[in-house]
Amino acid sequence: MNRNIVISTDKLTKRFGDFVATNEITFDVYEGEIFGFLGANGAGKTTAMRMLCGLSTPSSGKATIAGFDVYKETEKIKANIGYMSQKFSLYEDLTVQENIRFFGGIYGLSDQKIKSKSNELIQQLGMEKERGKLVGSLPLGWKQKLAFSVAIFHEPKIVFLDEPTGGVDPVTRRQFWDLIYDASDRGITIFVTTHYMDEAEYCNRVSMMVDGYIKALDTPTKLKQQFSAETMDEVFFELARGAKRKAD
Amino acid sequence: MRTLRFLLQKEFRQIFRNRALLPVIFIAPMIQLLIMPLAADYEIKNINISIVDHDHSAYSRQLVSKISSSGYFVISDYGTSFNAAFQQFEKDKSDLILEIPLGFERNLVKENEQKLFIAVNAINGTKAMVGSSYLSRIIASYNADIRLEMTANPRMNPVPNIEVPSINRFNPYLNYPFFMVPGILCTLVTMIGVYMCALNIVKEKEVGTIEQINVTPIKKIHFILGKLIPFWVIGVFLFSVGLFIIAGLVYDIHPLGSIPLLYSFLFLFLTAVLGIGLLISTYSETQQQAMSIAFFFMMIFMLMSGLFTPVDSMPNWAIVIARLNPVTHFIEVVRMVVLKGSGFNDIKYHFLVMTGFALFFNSWAIWNYRKTV
Amino acid sequence: MRQFFAFVIKEFYHVFRDPKSMLMLFGMPIMLILLFGFALSNEIKNSKIVICDFAQDPASQRIIDKIEASKNFEIKKFLYDPRQIEQAFKEGNVKLVVVIPNHFNDDLLHLHKAQIQVIADASDPNTANTLTNYITNIVMDYQKEITPFNDLPQQINTEIRMIYNPELKGTTNFVPGVMALVLLLVCVLMTSVSIVKEKEKGTMEVLLVSPMHPLMVVISKAVPYLFLSIVNLSVILLLSVFLLKMPINGSIGLLFFESSLLILTALSLGLLISNSAQSQQQAMLISLMGMLIPVLLFTGFMFPLENMPLPLQIIANVVPSKWYYIIVKSIMIKGLGLSAIWKETLILLGMTVFLLTVSINKFKIRLG
Numbered sequence: 001m002n003r004n005i006v007i008s009t010d011k012l013t014k015r016f017g018d019f020v021a022t023n024e025i026t027f028d029v030y031e032g033e034i035f036g037f038l039g040a041n042g043a044g045k046t047t048a049m050r051m052l053c054g055l056s057t058p059s060s061g062k063a064t065i066a067g068f069d070v071y072k073e074t075e076k077i078k079a080n081i082g083y084m085s086q087k088f089s090l091y092e093d094l095t096v097q098e099n100i101r102f103f104g105g106i107y108g109l110s111d112q113k114i115k116s117k118s119n120e121l122i123q124q125l126g127m128e129k130e131r132g133k134l135v136g137s138l139p140l141g142w143k144q145k146l147a148f149s150v151a152i153f154h155e156p157k158i159v160f161l162d163e164p165t166g167g168v169d170p171v172t173r174r175q176f177w178d179l180i181y182d183a184s185d186r187g188i189t190i191f192v193t194t195h196y197m198d199e200a201e202y203c204n205r206v207s208m209m210v211d212g213y214i215k216a217l218d219t220p221t222k223l224k225q226q227f228s229a230e231t232m233d234e235v236f237f238e239l240a241r242g243a244k245r246k247a248d
Numbered sequence: 249m250r251t252l253r254f255l256l257q258k259e260f261r262q263i264f265r266n267r268a269l270l271p272v273i274f275i276a277p278m279i280q281l282l283i284m285p286l287a288a289d290y291e292i293k294n295i296n297i298s299i300v301d302h303d304h305s306a307y308s309r310q311l312v313s314k315i316s317s318s319g320y321f322v323i324s325d326y327g328t329s330f331n332a333a334f335q336q337f338e339k340d341k342s343d344l345i346l347e348i349p350l351g352f353e354r355n356l357v358k359e360n361e362q363k364l365f366i367a368v369n370a371i372n373g374t375k376a377m378v379g380s381s382y383l384s385r386i387i388a389s390y391n392a393d394i395r396l397e398m399t400a401n402p403r404m405n406p407v408p409n410i411e412v413p414s415i416n417r418f419n420p421y422l423n424y425p426f427f428m429v430p431g432i433l434c435t436l437v438t439m440i441g442v443y444m445c446a447l448n449i450v451k452e453k454e455v456g457t458i459e460q461i462n463v464t465p466i467k468k469i470h471f472i473l474g475k476l477i478p479f480w481v482i483g484v485f486l487f488s489v490g491l492f493i494i495a496g497l498v499y500d501i502h503p504l505g506s507i508p509l510l511y512s513f514l515f516l517f518l519t520a521v522l523g524i525g526l527l528i529s530t531y532s533e534t535q536q537q538a539m540s541i542a543f544f545f546m547m548i549f550m551l552m553s554g555l556f557t558p559v560d561s562m563p564n565w566a567i568v569i570a571r572l573n574p575v576t577h578f579i580e581v582v583r584m585v586v587l588k589g590s591g592f593n594d595i596k597y598h599f600l601v602m603t604g605f606a607l608f609f610n611s612w613a614i615w616n617y618r619k620t621v
Numbered sequence: 622m623r624q625f626f627a628f629v630i631k632e633f634y635h636v637f638r639d640p641k642s643m644l645m646l647f648g649m650p651i652m653l654i655l656l657f658g659f660a661l662s663n664e665i666k667n668s669k670i671v672i673c674d675f676a677q678d679p680a681s682q683r684i685i686d687k688i689e690a691s692k693n694f695e696i697k698k699f700l701y702d703p704r705q706i707e708q709a710f711k712e713g714n715v716k717l718v719v720v721i722p723n724h725f726n727d728d729l730l731h732l733h734k735a736q737i738q739v740i741a742d743a744s745d746p747n748t749a750n751t752l753t754n755y756i757t758n759i760v761m762d763y764q765k766e767i768t769p770f771n772d773l774p775q776q777i778n779t780e781i782r783m784i785y786n787p788e789l790k791g792t793t794n795f796v797p798g799v800m801a802l803v804l805l806l807v808c809v810l811m812t813s814v815s816i817v818k819e820k821e822k823g824t825m826e827v828l829l830v831s832p833m834h835p836l837m838v839v840i841s842k843a844v845p846y847l848f849l850s851i852v853n854l855s856v857i858l859l860l861s862v863f864l865l866k867m868p869i870n871g872s873i874g875l876l877f878f879e880s881s882l883l884i885l886t887a888l889s890l891g892l893l894i895s896n897s898a899q900s901q902q903q904a905m906l907i908s909l910m911g912m913l914i915p916v917l918l919f920t921g922f923m924f925p926l927e928n929m930p931l932p933l934q935i936i937a938n939v940v941p942s943k944w945y946y947i948i949v950k951s952i953m954i955k956g957l958g959l960s961a962i963w964k965e966t967l968i969l970l971g972m973t974v975f976l977l978t979v980s981i982n983k984f985k986i987r988l989g
Contacts, residue, residue: 053463054463055459055462055463075465075467078463078464078465079465081463083460083463083464085456085459085460087456087459089460091258091262091457093261093262093265093266094258094261094262094265098258098261101254102254102257102258103464105250105251105253105254106251106254106255106464106465106466107464107465108250108465160463266902266903268898268899268900268903269902269903269906272903272906272907272910272911273906273910276910276911277910280914280915283933283936284914284915284918286929286930286933287918287919287924287929287933288918288923288924289924289928289929290663290747290924290928291746291747291750291928292925292928293928294927294928337784338955338957338961339961340947356775356777357775360775360776361775361776361777361778362776362777362778363777363778363779363780364777364778364779364780365779365780365782366779366780366781366782367782367784368781368782368783368784369784369785370783370784370785370786370787370789370793371785371786371793371794371950371954372794372925373663373786373789373790373791373793373794374663374664375925376783376786376789377789380781380783381754383779384779384781387777387779388777390777391775391776391777394775394777395775408729408733408734408735408764408767408768409733409734409764410729410734410735410736410737410760410761410763410764411734411735411736411737412736412737412738412739412753412756412757412760413736413738413739414738414739414740414741414753415738415739415740415741416741416743416746416749417707417710417740417741417742417743418710418742418743418744419743419744419746419749420743422743422746422749422750423746424746424747426744426746427744427745427746427747432914435914436914439909439910439913440910443905443906443909443910444906447902447905447906448902451902531641532641534639535814535901535902535905536639536642536814536818536901536905537639537641537642539645539810539814539905539909540641540642540643540644540645540646541641541644541645542909543645543649543810543909544644544645544648544649544652546909546913547649547652547653547913548652548656550913551653551656551657551661552656552660552661556661556923557661557662557663558665558745558748560665560666560667560668560669561662561663561664561665561666561667562660562661562662563659563660565660566656566659566660566661569660580713583744583745584711584713587744588710588711588713588742588744589711590711590712590713591711594711594712594713595713
């Protein structure tokens, strides 16, 4: 694993009036690592992620994503990242093929590249027969795997995953994480938020946000040692117990 | 530019794949264009008249036959009881009652004067005025006939007679659909433009796909263009089908003026109207809101555009509103160019106004869009 | 029962928490009354006309004076070149040209007959017709003026009485129409969208698994709009009576009863549409595109139904607001009672029952 820093934040803060959603958070993410961004609802995870994606401007503090400044170079950031959210990723009324083609084209891949890569992708996922089907007709697990693959189709430096495995059975979740490992091996940095504490175990490092602050940041093993816990569940419980903010 | 191509591909695919929506966008307007002009007819004809004839004389029968042969009236009943006639009147079976008193013929000759009684259903004021004025004219003409019959020497007192021949320019047969078809076409195109554009964008907002778009390198301006262009194309298509096929083949209406001129105005108008759709979408979070706002303004646009009632007849403050309504200008221009062959100089003013609208609505919408979405 | 009310109250929250939708719900009828009451009119007035006076003698001047005095016209300019007439029409502002030929006065005096030509822009046939009639009447008036007073024998006089609306106010015609339009359209739109929204979001499933009978769920969606429409109706009536000075000659109770019936019909129709539509977009567009112009035209208050070709008149019979319009006119303006409108009431009732039966069946099929 390289020690190049792909995400770097320094006292990154977002205020909504009097309410401080993220409070001077400071951390670094290394190239190729799987970085778990945990926290209860309302802790400030989503706000932080949106700033890093270039969707929202910070109130104060600094951040660089893929080497680009979060205030002045949001367009360049967007060109170099991928994104997948639980709420939506793909167009339900377009086919598998059409979705891949659309997002490939949006990210500037040439027609040739799109063609070859999409064939590759569809084969990898084993969706040969589903190529011409509307995404809306696919089962949830397939949709999510496809959405992830589309998010990294253009080989971005970093891919942001916002609660990507919601509502899916454990087997499918496992398969999903296989894809994540695969991507990480290829050098793509994974920035993932999740509720599932067992998924926290799959990450290289994990940070925990409570009430707008980062209360902990380390590998799962070291965190469990630190809090004398057996599982990440317990770690989370320890940290989040005193939390004042309950919901997003 | 390439991103725009991909966006447009996606948009068109989504629109045409929506099977249930296609008939509403394409077929419903055309059917309405086909049928509505036939319904929108102001001409007053087939007025039902009840005749209560107490006299049953030669004179009264002459009068009745003159009325029935005039072509304006349909004699719904002919009797001797006013009460019976009034009952029909109450049930809307007749619009007028004419009562001829007993001794009409005899008294007219003897006493030189008689009175006829007319009751008019005035709920529809225009119909009442027109109906009663037709009837009065027929009676006056009948009066003149009688006088001629009875006067000894018709050439003794020559009455000056002024004829008023009239020429009906552009529409010699006073064909009502001729006037309504362009107007209804304009209204339908506007409706599709505003509704579809607003709803489409808000749907993405509501479902959440807009978030995904926001993270990609797609520039906002490309996204907006990607939303406007498909409906612009659909608008032009609808207008063309409406003009050349429905208006041209079915109603035999052919543009007298320059078609390029007409289309340049159409392009400009669509830009303005889609800007309105875009604007509405920036003020709505849900499709329901977008629909409510769009419906509200569409009603105002439609009623204040001179489509059904003339703009000139409005009070001054309302005329200001009508002039601020882009649809008013669109309808005027289409009527002028298609029906009368007006040229660019004649519609220069409308071009200017529409350009203003297009700039105004689109700028406001884009500015708003940048802020909120 | 309590559960039912819980649902109904939830629906009310949905409605009231959405001020933008409320704009249409409540703003529309007020806007329509204001427009129809004060802005829109079928009368032709303030028309710009042009006069070509080639005679320039006392007779022509007298006629021009009479025309000028009439509030129907605005004399835009005086042209002397016939070629400019065509141009004036194309510029779009002139509706009619009056041409008084040379020697007008002389012709009248010596030949006892003369002509005044009228050229009308008949692209708008209604205006052309009406203006031509106005001019003709003015000329006839002038003709009477110059007729030496003869003791005209055999004079037939007419006494004309305007019934139901002696002042010939336009409001009597359209207020019932606006009521019909608003109640029908708004109810259908809101109900269909409200139900489909739940379908789309998936929350319908949640409602359906509740202990309430699915039918009750659906009815609970319609109830707020029933209530709101009655409020709407009251607002319209209040505005009409106090702002537009329109009378209510018949029984208000009967009026509300019949209105509730129309609202039920509209709600049933909304229900039917919501069953067939897959998405909100579809429901909205079906209601907006498919219904707006037809309801406007076929209710019968903008254009007389009797003028329409027979097939269209038959189609109009399918539009519930057409029957409601007749009912309201009978009650409000003519002051009649149920005995006069029982037929129309029955038709509305029949429509409601039919629509409800079809949509309930469709609904059951979907579930079971």
